[in-house]
Amino acid sequence: MKGPAQGQQALDLPGAVPAALRAALSDDRLARAAWSRLAEPGDPAAARLVAEVGAPLALEAVVAGRGPDRWRVRLREADPTADLAAVRAAGGRLLVPGDEEWPTTLADLDLDGTGERPLGAPFCLWVRGPAHLAEVTARSAALVGSRAATGYGQHVASDLAAGLADRGFAVVSGGAFGIDAAAHRAALAVRGVSVAVLACGVDRSYPSGNAALLSRLATEGALVSEVPPGTTPTRWRFLERNRLIAALTRGTVVVEAAWRSGALSTADRAERLMRPVGAVPGPVTSPASAGCHRLLRERAAVCVTSAEEVAELLGELGAEPLTAPRVERRPFDGLDREELRVAECLPRRGSADLERVARDAGLDLAAVQAVLGRLELSGHAVRAQDGWRRGVVS
Amino acid sequence: MKGPAQGQQALDLPGAVPAALRAALSDDRLARAAWSRLAEPGDPAAARLVAEVGAPLALEAVVAGRGPDRWRVRLREADPTADLAAVRAAGGRLLVPGDEEWPTTLADLDLDGTGERPLGAPFCLWVRGPAHLAEVTARSAALVGSRAATGYGQHVASDLAAGLADRGFAVVSGGAFGIDAAAHRAALAVRGVSVAVLACGVDRSYPSGNAALLSRLATEGALVSEVPPGTTPTRWRFLERNRLIAALTRGTVVVEAAWRSGALSTADRAERLMRPVGAVPGPVTSPASAGCHRLLRERAAVCVTSAEEVAELLGELGAEPLTAPRVERRPFDGLDREELRVAECLPRRGSADLERVARDAGLDLAAVQAVLGRLELSGHAVRAQDGWRRGVVS
Numbered sequence: 189m190k191g192p193a194q195g196q197q198a199l200d201l202p203g204a205v206p207a208a209l210r211a212a213l214s215d216d217r218l219a220r221a222a223w224s225r226l227a228e229p230g231d232p233a234a235a236r237l238v239a240e241v242g243a244p245l246a247l248e249a250v251v252a253g254r255g256p257d258r259w260r261v262r263l264r265e266a267d268p269t270a271d272l273a274a275v276r277a278a279g280g281r282l283l284v285p286g287d288e289e290w291p292t293t294l295a296d297l298d299l300d301g302t303g304e305r306p307l308g309a310p311f312c313l314w315v316r317g318p319a320h321l322a323e324v325t326a327r328s329a330a331l332v333g334s335r336a337a338t339g340y341g342q343h344v345a346s347d348l349a350a351g352l353a354d355r356g357f358a359v360v361s362g363g364a365f366g367i368d369a370a371a372h373r374a375a376l377a378v379r380g381v382s383v384a385v386l387a388c389g390v391d392r393s394y395p396s397g398n399a400a401l402l403s404r405l406a407t408e409g410a411l412v413s414e415v416p417p418g419t420t421p422t423r424w425r426f427l428e429r430n431r432l433i434a435a436l437t438r439g440t441v442v443v444e445a446a447w448r449s450g451a452l453s454t455a456d457r458a459e460r461l462m463r464p465v466g467a468v469p470g471p472v473t474s475p476a477s478a479g480c481h482r483l484l485r486e487r488a489a490v491c492v493t494s495a496e497e498v499a500e501l502l503g504e505l506g507a508e509p510l511t512a513p514r515v516e517r518r519p520f521d522g523l524d525r526e527e528l529r530v531a532e533c534l535p536r537r538g539s540a541d542l543e544r545v546a547r548d549a550g551l552d553l554a555a556v557q558a559v560l561g562r563l564e565l566s567g568h569a570v571r572a573q574d575g576w577r578r579g580v581v582s
Numbered sequence: 583m584k585g586p587a588q589g590q591q592a593l594d595l596p597g598a599v600p601a602a603l604r605a606a607l608s609d610d611r612l613a614r615a616a617w618s619r620l621a622e623p624g625d626p627a628a629a630r631l632v633a634e635v636g637a638p639l640a641l642e643a644v645v646a647g648r649g650p651d652r653w654r655v656r657l658r659e660a661d662p663t664a665d666l667a668a669v670r671a672a673g674g675r676l677l678v679p680g681d682e683e684w685p686t687t688l689a690d691l692d693l694d695g696t697g698e699r700p701l702g703a704p705f706c707l708w709v710r711g712p713a714h715l716a717e718v719t720a721r722s723a724a725l726v727g728s729r730a731a732t733g734y735g736q737h738v739a740s741d742l743a744a745g746l747a748d749r750g751f752a753v754v755s756g757g758a759f760g761i762d763a764a765a766h767r768a769a770l771a772v773r774g775v776s777v778a779v780l781a782c783g784v785d786r787s788y789p790s791g792n793a794a795l796l797s798r799l800a801t802e803g804a805l806v807s808e809v810p811p812g813t814t815p816t817r818w819r820f821l822e823r824n825r826l827i828a829a830l831t832r833g834t835v836v837v838e839a840a841w842r843s844g845a846l847s848t849a850d851r852a853e854r855l856m857r858p859v860g861a862v863p864g865p866v867t868s869p870a871s872a873g874c875h876r877l878l879r880e881r882a883a884v885c886v887t888s889a890e891e892v893a894e895l896l897g898e899l900g901a902e903p904l905t906a907p908r909v910e911r912r913p914f915d916g917l918d919r920e921e922l923r924v925a926e927c928l929p930r931r932g933s934a935d936l937e938r939v940a941r942d943a944g945l946d947l948a949a950v951q952a953v954l955g956r957l958e959l960s961g962h963a964v965r966a967q968d969g970w971r972r973g974v975v976s
Contacts, residue, residue: 228923228944258949261941340865423914424923469863469875471734472887481863484878484885491878491885493866520817529622529818547655549818550622555652 205251208267212247219243220284220312221268225416226250226259227311229428234259235308239298243311271314274417278391279406280316285309291325296461297435307431307457310414316390317383317410319358324381324410325436328358329502330458332433332451333367333443338476341367341444344468346374348443351495353380355504360385360437362429363402363411365395367443367451372401372409382409385433387425389417412436427453434458438502441466441492445479452479459488466492466501519581523568526551530559531568531578539572599645602661606641613637614678614706615662619810620644620653621705623822628653629702633692637705665708668811672785673800674710679703685719690855691829701825701851704808710784711777711804713752718775718804719830722752723896724852726827726845727761727837732870735761735838738862740768742837745889747774749898754779754831756823757796757805759789761837761845766795766803776803779827781819783811806830821847828852832896835860835886839873846873853882860886860895913975917962920945924953925962925972933966 205213212218220243227234233256237246250259272282283290290313297309315321329352331345349359349371358381361368368384375382382405386394390411393399405411414432415425430450434440434457442465445451455465467489470477483489492498520528533548534540540548546556560576563569570579599607606612614637621628627650631640644653666676677684684707691703709715723746725739743753743765753769755762757778769776776799780788784805787793799805808826809819824844828834828851836859839845849859861883864871877883886892914922927942928934934942940950954970957963964973 231944256946258940258944258946261937261947262944265941340867344866422923422926424919424926468866469871469878469885471865472738472862473734477863478887481885481887484863485887485891491863491875493872493875493879497879525818529816532816532818543655546652547659550625550652550656552650552652553655 206263206266208269209247209251209263212268213244213251216243216286217282217284217312218268218272219247221271221282221416222247222266223311224314224414225266225268225271225419226262229310229414229425230308230431231258232305232308235298235306235311238311239309268416271416271418274391275314275316278316278417280314280390280411280417283313283315283321284311289315289320289322291322291436293325294432294435297431299461304460307435307460309435310432312414314390314413314416315410316406318408319381319383319410321383321410321412324358324383325360327356328360328381328383328437329498330360330433330437330440330454331367331371331443332361332430332440332445332454334445334449334451334476334479335364335366335368336446336476337366337370337444338470338474340470340474341476342370344470345370345443348441348468348492348495348498349374349380349382350378352498353378353382355495355499357499357502358383358409360433362386362426362433363394363398363405365398369398369401371443372405376404376408383436384409384411385429385436386411386413387415387421387429389413389415389419391417392420394421426450430454431457431461434461434463437463439464439466439498441468441498441501442480442483442489443468444470444476445483446475447478447482449479452483455483455487455489464501464503465489466498468492520568522566523563526555526559527563527568530556531563534563534569534576534578536578539575539577541575545576600657600660602663603641603645603657606662607638607645610637610680611676611678611706612662612666613641615665615676615810616641616660617705618708618808619660619662619665619813620656622652623704623808623819624702624825625652626699626702629692629700629705632705633703662810665810665812668785669708669710672710672811674708674784674805674811677707677709677715678705683709683714683716685716685830687719688826688829691825693855698854701829701854703829704826706808708784708807708810709804710800712802713775713777713804715777715804715806718752718777719754721750722754722777722831723892724754724827724831724834724848725761725765725837726755726824726834726839726848728839728843728845728870728873729758729760729762730840730870731760731764731838732864732868734864734868735870736764738864739764739837742835742862742889742892743768743774743776744772746892747772747776749889749893751893751896752777752803754827756780756820756827757788757792757799759791763792763795765837766799770798770802777830778803778805779823779830780805780807781809781815781823783807783809783813785811786814788815820844824848825851825855828855828857831857833858833860833892835862835892835895836874836877836883837862838864838870839877840869841872841876843873846877849877849881849883858895858897859883860892862886914962916960917957920949920953921957921962924950925957928957928963928970928972930972933969933971935969939970
């Protein structure tokens with residue numbers, strides 16, 4: 189029976205504890221599963237309450253009619269046992285803090301290092317796929333970018349993902365078309381580990397055009413979400429999903445992003461978590477790269493152009509020295525400035541005497557004499573009739 | 583008569599002052615012209631000596647057989663009066679420090695701000711063209727890059743040069759093919775001022791393929807060099823020329839440069855002179871942009887993608903606010919995070935009551951009620967039968 193005397197319980201709540209939630213009141217795992225349905229991702233008050241009193245007690249408070257009504261209005265649809273059964277039916281599992289497979293890097297989401305409110309760790313993670321989430325994300329890179337990627341962007345995403353997978357990094361991204369899909373496909377192609385963090389339940393294929401890719405990730409890598417099975421994606425959930433991509437990885441690289449792009453929000457979350465952020469440059473004539481250039485200009489993003497540079501960004505120091513690109517060898521390579529000046533003043537035909545060389549080079553006679561001795565040894569200078577001419581060095 | 587007793591004068595110097603140098607011993611302008619022939623650009627000892635005792639006395643010392651022999655061996659070919667006549671014959675002039683047209687920013691070349699040896703100011707400048715050098719360089723940008731520029735690089739160089747010229751900046755570059763030529767042509771095309779700093783005499787056309795462009799610069803902008811008329815270009819002179827490009831301008835932008843490129847040395851000189859350095863990104867798949875990306879990664883270069891951003895780099899603050907590129911307007915633009923969450927939960931057809939919307943959005947009833955009021959005003963929400971549906975906002 190309802191009445192004004194019941195105050196906040198006027199939201200047609202049953203007086204008794206809903207049957208589906210009874211077990212959750214004494215079980216952290218079930219209670220966290222229930223919270224993942226009661227509160228939207230990134231709800232700061234819910235995260236705080238669960239962190240302070242634990243998920244079961246926090247749940248009991250809601251059942252008792254306390255706390256904001258946004259949680260209470262969802263009590264009737266919370267059935268963590270059914271959600272667990274659903275994820276198991278899809279071959280998946282539920283992870284909660286304390287599990288061996290729980291990625292401890294997510295704890296950074298509860299820090300407020302930059303003075304802003306913490307981003308909020310998820311209550312739990314719903315996971316499908318053989319990858320051991322804690323292990324693979326401990327050495328992982330987020331590769332993110334636009335759905336409306338260009339051929340250039342997809343090419344670079346593939347290159348980076350394959351190169352990172354070759355170096356033993358897991359690739360973490362969303363499940364969208366464009367950069368996300370190109371990165372996953374390339375990582376899987378070289379038998380690397382790829383992880384898609386979704387804004388919907390891990391039993392759903394969104395977007396449906398990526399159904400085959402998502403199902404491959406579910407059997408060869410991992411699908412991860414903080415919302416329970418069956419949940420539909422919303423813009424809000426995509427935004428909050430981005431904090432998980434940032435927190436699960438050692439750093440975030442934006443491969444291609446327009447001036448306004450969700451990928452920039454992932455970069456922003458990574459920056460707030462003190463994770464390194466990389467941006468891949470592109471033609472300034474391409475609006476599809478404007479967001480990357482914006483990160484390079486306005487934020488602390490580092491310009492990255494290869495998997496090697498991304499590995500360096502992620503702190504892979506000393507593992508392999510960064511190499512300059514292979515460049516054409518030129519005749520005067522390896523000469524110091526004085527040697528270069530003298531070598532250049534030697535005639536290709538005929539000969540020039542010491543004083544002539546010194547005058548042309550603008551160097552002292554003694555210096556030129558010493559330099560010519562060195563150039564003779566390296567083959568750059570050859571003694572000729574009355575002086576010197578240039579040697580041919582291949 | 584020569585003999586061992588004459589010591590350093592053994593370099594078959596005439597005992598008397600060469601006739602061509604007599605006037606220079608009491609004339610700063612002529613003496614500086616002579617020094618521009620005796621010493622190679624950037625000769626630190628020559629710059630120091632001239633700075634300390636003045637050009638005429640320094641010259642007298644050399645004539646008297648003192649100082650390094652690299653200056654003395656060139657005494658015989660020094661004829662400043664003839665050089666002056668040559669530059670005048672080419673319609674040009676000689677500038678020395680103290681002249682009203684002398685760019686005072688060159689004085690920075692004698693500072694050793696970074697603890698390294700100063701780069702060394704030129705003794706004088708040989709100039710052709712109507713531009714007032716001090717005035718135009720006071721508001722100028724260096725646009726530099728590879729000779730082997732791609733179509734992309736030349737396109738961007740043209741865009742930046744035209745945009746800078748439109749904003750009243752003079753464009754300063756070398757006289758080479760590729761980026762240099764594209765920048766000059768575009769600046770001239772919009773009736774801007776363009777200045778080429780050469781590694782050879784201003785009476786020479788090097789490379790000869792740019793003869794028409796150089797002669798246009800000589801009649802509409804300026805050709806500038808620190809070496810006297812007739813001098814041939816050498817690698818050394820190109821390198822030292824770069825310090826003049828850096829010192830004459832308010833900042834240097836590398837438009838396109840390979841991993842090894844002379845343009846990077848101009849950027850290095852600009853950095854040593856505490857001038858801002860910009861780099862234009864390009865496709866990471868293009869070796870022609872590798873030097874620009876290197877500057878962004880390894881140096882303090884700023885990523886620039888438009889003339890507007892270059893102007894900002896050069897300290898053009900507040901003149902015009904940097905604008906975001908024109909982007910497509912989207913239906914939910916302008917909504918805050920809560921409004922977005924509520925708007926997204928409104929059905930397109932039929933209706934949803936307050937509690938249903940609150941449950942879907944994961945927000946409190948009171949908050950949703952307030953938000954719906956705002957969304958109704960903006961047209962994003964429409965009252966329907968028993969609740970609300972989504973409004974269509976164009």
